[in-house]
Amino acid sequence: MLxxxxxxxxxxxxxxxxxxxxxxxxxxxxxxxxxxxxxxxxAIATTEVITKMFLYYGHERVWSAIKWGVKSEEAADPAAKI
Structure with a gap:
């Protein structure tokens, strides 16, 4: 995974x-x-869709790797404590 x-x-x-x-x-x-x-x-919208789609994808992937503000799966699932 990237x-x-x-x-x-x-x-x-x-x-x-x-x-x-x-x-x-x-x-x-x-x-x-x-x-x-x-x-x-x-022409503006066509250019914009190409560049911003890749920028958004990269932005999402970087943020998915940052753990700040993300609860662990155990903390998010109350059933995991049982």
Whole structure:
């Protein structure tokens, strides 16, 4: 696993993809509003989706390796104490 963590790569990628779809729709609409050009907005949104998807994926993987603020599995599962 890249950088360890409890989350599978596929899950991190699926989260990144769904977030990018929402973010890219937002970027497209804002770009269209500011430029007045749907063609320019499409170019901006297309570039943005590619770069930010990979940035988000890497960000998630790094944070999954940081233990600060994460409860252990035993602490999270009250049944484990029985």
């Amino acid at each position: 950088l360890g963590g409890r989350e599978a790569h596929q899950r991190s990628f699926a989260k990144a993809l769904s977030w990018r779809v929402l973010g890219s729709v937002d970027t497209f609409l804002l770009s269209w509003l500011f430029t007045g050009s749907p063609k320019a907005a499409g």
